[in-house]
Amino acid sequence: MSALALRMSAADLLKLRKKRWLIWLSLFLTAGVLAIVYLVAVIQHASSPASHGPAGGAQNFRDGMRVLALFFGPLVAILIGVEAGTGDAAAGVFKDLVVTGRSRLALFASRVPAAIALCWAIVVAGYALLLACTFAFASGLPTPGASLVLNGLGFSLLASAVLCAIAVAFASLTVSRPGAIVTLIAWQVVASPLLASIGSLGSLRRALLSQAIANFSPVSVMGGHGATVTMSQATALLVLAVWLAVFLALGAWRTHTMDA
Amino acid sequence: MPQQMPSEDAEPAVETAGLTKRFAHRTALDGVDLRVPQGCAFGFLGPNGAGKTTMIRTLLGLTRATSGTMRVLGQPVPAQRARALQRVGAIVEEPRFHPHLSGRENLRLVSAVRGGDTAQRIAPALARVGLQERADEKVKAYSMGMRQRLGVARCLLADPLLLILDEPTNGLDPAGIQEFRAMIRAMVEQERRTVFLSSHLLDEVEKVCDYAAIVDRGKVVTQGPIAEISRGGEGAREELIVGVDDAELALRTLAGSELVQQATPADDGLRVILSGAAETAAQVNALLVRAGVGVVRLEPVRHSLEQRFLEITTRLDAPREQVGS
Numbered sequence: 408m409s410a411l412a413l414r415m416s417a418a419d420l421l422k423l424r425k426k427r428w429l430i431w432l433s434l435f436l437t438a439g440v441l442a443i444v445y446l447v448a449v450i451q452h453a454s455s456p457a458s459h460g461p462a463g464g465a466q467n468f469r470d471g472m473r474v475l476a477l478f479f480g481p482l483v484a485i486l487i488g489v490e491a492g493t494g495d496a497a498a499g500v501f502k503d504l505v506v507t508g509r510s511r512l513a514l515f516a517s518r519v520p521a522a523i524a525l526c527w528a529i530v531v532a533g534y535a536l537l538l539a540c541t542f543a544f545a546s547g548l549p550t551p552g553a554s555l556v557l558n559g560l561g562f563s564l565l566a567s568a569v570l571c572a573i574a575v576a577f578a579s580l581t582v583s584r585p586g587a588i589v590t591l592i593a594w595q596v597v598a599s600p601l602l603a604s605i606g607s608l609g610s611l612r613r614a615l616l617s618q619a620i621a622n623f624s625p626v627s628v629m630g631g632h633g634a635t636v637t638m639s640q641a642t643a644l645l646v647l648a649v650w651l652a653v654f655l656a657l658g659a660w661r662t663h664t665m666d667a
Numbered sequence: 668m669p670q671q672m673p674s675e676d677a678e679p680a681v682e683t684a685g686l687t688k689r690f691a692h693r694t695a696l697d698g699v700d701l702r703v704p705q706g707c708a709f710g711f712l713g714p715n716g717a718g719k720t721t722m723i724r725t726l727l728g729l730t731r732a733t734s735g736t737m738r739v740l741g742q743p744v745p746a747q748r749a750r751a752l753q754r755v756g757a758i759v760e761e762p763r764f765h766p767h768l769s770g771r772e773n774l775r776l777v778s779a780v781r782g783g784d785t786a787q788r789i790a791p792a793l794a795r796v797g798l799q800e801r802a803d804e805k806v807k808a809y810s811m812g813m814r815q816r817l818g819v820a821r822c823l824l825a826d827p828l829l830l831i832l833d834e835p836t837n838g839l840d841p842a843g844i845q846e847f848r849a850m851i852r853a854m855v856e857q858e859r860r861t862v863f864l865s866s867h868l869l870d871e872v873e874k875v876c877d878y879a880a881i882v883d884r885g886k887v888v889t890q891g892p893i894a895e896i897s898r899g900g901e902g903a904r905e906e907l908i909v910g911v912d913d914a915e916l917a918l919r920t921l922a923g924s925e926l927v928q929q930a931t932p933a934d935d936g937l938r939v940i941l942s943g944a945a946e947t948a949a950q951v952n953a954l955l956v957r958a959g960v961g962v963v964r965l966e967p968v969r970h971s972l973e974q975r976f977l978e979i980t981t982r983l984d985a986p987r988e989q990v991g992s
Contacts, residue, residue: 411782418779425767499763500776503821506727506759507781508752514780667729 412517415509419521422494429490430529433483437533440479441471445540452544464548465555468541469626475533476563476624478596484526484567485591488574491522492658493584502667515662519575519655526571530563558625566620569647570595573616576658582665603636612636619646678741680705680829680861681726686735688718688725688885695721697885698735703863703878705828708855710872710893711865712972713882714980719865720760722882723833727757740828756822757831761838762814766807770798770817773806777821785824792823796850812843819850830854831863836871848875869973879972883980897972907948910936910964911955920958926950936964 424430448462461467495501495514504514542550551559570591578587599617602608612618618636622643627635638646681703688696695718703709713719724730726737728748737744742751764773771789778785793799796816801809809817815835822830832851836844852875854860866872872879873893880890889896898905911917914932921930921939928942939951948965955962 414779414782418776421772422765422768422776425765425772427767494765498765500765500773502724502727502729502759503757503763503777504780505729506752506755506757507777507825508728508749508755509780509782510749666724 412513415513415517416520416524419491419517420524423487423491423521423525426490429486433486433526433529434532436479436483436486437475437529438536441475441533441536441540444471444474445544449544452546461544461546461548463541463544463546463550465541465551466548467544468537468551468555468559471537471541472559472563472624472626475530475537476559476566477621480530480533480563480567481570481595482592483529484570485574485588485595487526487529488522488571489578489584489587489591491518492575492578493582493587496582497584505667511663512659515579515659518579519572522571522575523568526567527564530567531560534560534563555625562623562625565623569616569620569651572651573654576654579658580654580661582661610636613638613642614646616646616650619643619650677705679703679738680709680740681863682738683726684736686722686725686737687733688721688730689733694885696725696732696735699882699885699887701880701887701890703861705861706855706859707877708851708862708864708875710876710879711863711882712869712872712879712976713865713867715867717867717882717980718885719867719882720833721885723757723759723831723863723865727752727755727759727831729759754825754828755831756819756825756827756829757833758815758818758822758835759831759833761811762818762821764806764814764817767805769803769805770809770813770820771802773817774821774824778824781824788824788826792820795823796820811838812840815839815843815847827860829861829863831865833865834867835864836866836868844871851875869971869976873972881976881979888979893972897975905941905948906968907939907941907951908933908936908964908966908968909939909951909955909962912961912963913959916958917955917960920955920960921951924954926954938968 445462445467448459448467451459452461495504501514505511538556574587574591577591578584581587581590595617599615603612603615603618605612613636615636619638619642621635622638622640679702681701683699683701686696686699686701687694697718699718699722701722711719711722721730725732726739726744728745731745739751740754742748744751764770765776768776771793774789774792775786778789790799793802796819798813798816798820801813806814806817815838819830835851836847839847848871851862851864855862855877862875864872864876876893878891879893879896881888881896909917914937917937918930918932921927921937926942927939929938929940931938941947941951948967952962952965
């Protein structure tokens with residue numbers, strides 16, 4: 408990455424991190440939700456230890472991982488990615504960036520690392536809270552090993568980065584903040600699980616982004632009860648690469664060709 | 668009127684030939700040939716919907732031209748757009764910023780995109796427009812006038828040879844307008860920058876600009892020094908008001924002279940149109956005095972840009988719906 412590209416991404420990161428509502432909402436959806444889940448579990452355990460086990464430990468860590476990496480993490484990635492993709496156009500400053508003479512592709516490209524950087528910071532904060540609660544409230548239960556902890560972190564970062572990049576690209580394509588948020592959340596949270604559960608679609612379901620991402624999860628998706636599509640890691644990687652390539656190309660094309 | 672007449676032989680700051688922009692069935696720019704000399708304030712004057720903003724957006728690469736060629740600071744656009752715009756600052760329509768960031772942060776964003784040593788120009792640019800005291804306040808708290816000044820500061824990051832300002836005094840109060848005009852003149856006269864200013868305000872163009880082009884329905888109808896446009900174009904004949912003690916004798920004398928194309932009585936004296944650009948008021952005076960007419964007043968008629976503008980922009984009778992900005 409050149410010095411100019413770094414400076415441009417740092418500028419894009421500045422735009423994002425100064426949006427307080429975005430930061431607070433993202434923190435709430437990751438660390439906030441986990442804090443609430445653990446608080447409830449701690450209170451339940453304290454009030455009735457016989458019927459409610461300790462809040463921490465390996466099993467609760469896995470549950471927390473699913474909440475963070477497969478649900479709220481993607482939501483945060485979508486929110487941040489869409490904001491990065493539409494922020495300049497929404498504020499009316501895209502034309503002011505274009506008249507600098509800088510290539511529109513460079514303007515588009517700088518958004519992606521900025522959005523991912525912020526997304527990762529939020530996800531890491533959530534993951535740190537998850538780990539802290541896992542060990543602090545274990546009360547003698549087995550705790551996750553280093554391998555699971557590291558794999559979990561890697562998976563959370565991978566899932567959020569892929570979704571965030573696609574959100575940036577999709578938002579740049581549609582140039583509509585509400586439209587992009589609603590479409591992406593509806594696809595990721597409603598349509599994708601629905602399609603994945605339709606057995607008659609067979610191996611076509613491998614093309615689903617959520618299924619390819621879930622393939623890298625160190626904990627079983629849907630608590631081990633849900634239907635997930637099995638595929639090799641190479642296939643999953645290929646699916647991710649195709650999704651990224653297609654959406655990034657579309658986002659770049661739209662940024663390059665649209666009237667500013 | 669300002670006095671800034673750069674050499675027309677120098678490479679123009681902006682030059683277009685046959686520039687056309689069509690939107691579906693609407694022609695916004697219709698074969699525009701424009702030449703903006705360097706080192707002057709150039710007014711791009713036209714009624715609302717004449718194509719002024721479209722022209723600016725096309726020059727800056729915000730929208731693509733349908734046909735024609737453009738050169739900005741000597742560089743062909745869009746082929747060498749990046750190089751051409753390196754030393755161009757522009758405010759298109761109203762100046763917009765990220766409202767949740769401070770003025771200084773907004774300039775940092777543009778500086779990061781422009782690259783080079785533009786970061787070092789942030790503080791001087793803020794000082795130049797008088798915003799250094801409030802540079803760390805969020806832009807959402809700025810008045811329209813402050814946003815306009817911040818827009819100019821953003822332009823100055825490029826150390827521009829050419830500033831393109833689209834209706835820059837829209838929304839400013841009278842004091843702000845005065846201040847803005849003074850800033851534009853200073854940029855031209857002291858800093859040797861070229862300012863291309865689009866406006867539908869005749870008064871503004873007349874007070875600020877040295878050159879102008881009048882655009883109507885997507886066509887440049889006339890262009891050149893403002894005094895020349897007001898007079899009716901290059902080679903236009905001068906008109907005089909002549910006060911005399913014997914109007915009949917004066918009319919007879921002038922009617923027989925080759926110096927005069929037309930002489931008619933008027934409330935304030937005789938209205939005399941000279942027969943060519945070379946003829947002068949002094950020659951008319953001498954002629955009348957030799958004929959025994961007492962001349963008590965001899966005054967060139969001052970043509971206003973407004974008069975000329977209205978003549979030009981109302982004589983075209985094509986349907987207005989076909990063109991717009």
